[in-house]
Amino acid sequence: MTLPVRRNRPSTTSDRPIGWTSPNPLAEFDDLLNQMSGLLESTVGTVAPAVAWTPLADVMEEDDAYRIEIEIPGAKSSDINVETDGQEVVVSGEIKEKERKGILRRGSRRTGAFEYRVRLPEKVDADNVTADMEDGVLTITVPKAEVARHRRIEVTHRTDTGRSAGG
Template identity: 45%
Template sequence: MWNEMGRLLERAAVPAAPGAGAWMPMAEEAEEEDAYVVRAELPGVPAENIDIEVEGNELYISGELTEERRGKVLSRRTGSFSYRTTLPSAVDSDRIDADLSDGILTVRVPKSEEAKRRKIEIGKRRQISGETA
């Protein structure tokens, strides 16, 4: 809930009109079995203009899209953009990878071994220093 509230407040503070300066890309977050995935729409933004950083449990995606005006009206967004999300604490931040394809930036954040789902067998007790657990 706190993540959603933070995103709503950020969207309210960022102008959404094309060419209005700072903007926030449309993005989705998903959880897979072994990783968290963030996909952001960044059409026309070259990879060298995108910065991806992790600080603590915060993932930051930022950059800039510049374009020459060729006609009377520019209908695409330009200027600086940013997107921020809070990651769960049980991630392997050293193995994060990113890919930009067809205007979609995909950031894959692997789960740590502790965070991965595992099946627990019912009725399997183990011995702990002479006692049954």
Template identity: 45%
Template sequence: MTLPIRRHRPVADGRRGMWARDPLWEFDEFFNQMGSLLQSEGRMAWAPLADLTETDDAYVLEAELPGVGREDVDVQIGRRELTISGEMREQGPDGILHRRTRRTGRFEFQTALPGPVDGDTATARLNDGVLTVRLPKATDAGVTHVEIQPGE
């Protein structure tokens, strides 16, 4: 079992050698422990680390999924939403397991996209543990010009 590390911050008034406890630290620690507990019970999916960048013609998402096979990942694209879900399978140890810190089980990453995308031409590649999803921007913004006809 890994024991929590207590972290303290220096006092804001600049006194040397004096440390004060962050009043919100206990709440942060509580939520971290509850998240770990729920995750270990398989009730809650964890979210992989990811970056979303925008180029002139597309949005590009890179998510860290080391040890996950492409058959264990599902990518779903809505007009303005991206969802990546799947499962990282637990590897059986060859010997006696003394410590486990790697995440396993169900994962899900969901994000709203800054603009509409063309899901039909999107691509996804999993290479060296990094999933790269390229989402071309929609060329049609959904605005249509309607010509006004003369009245009768």
């Protein structure tokens, strides 16, 4: 009986450097994205800048309204736009980079343009939407549109003479 022979293949892991080659492990992805953006711009012309990020949000339904809470720490109320278009709510804006003295050694706060979109399942009263900012959380209240109220309709019974019975 013969046994299979295991052959050593050249290992690609030994060719890789140990550890990260740059201080920021995502720098290579950023560089690749910039190159792709440059290539796209050179072939089709100027491209509108993409939205950098989408903030975290909760959407809650109440009896008479929807409440949307969006985390936007560091944003100023004057830099936030809230718009409605039918059943869609669009929140966009920008968190501006602060001017700092010295060298930034570590930065993990989100800055730049942001956008959050949500389509609500029912018709809304766009004229009465409110937005309040407190402690870095934007709360948007979107009232539901008035719908026909539920009512019970009594059914009457007609007799052969054309008159209704009971009334």
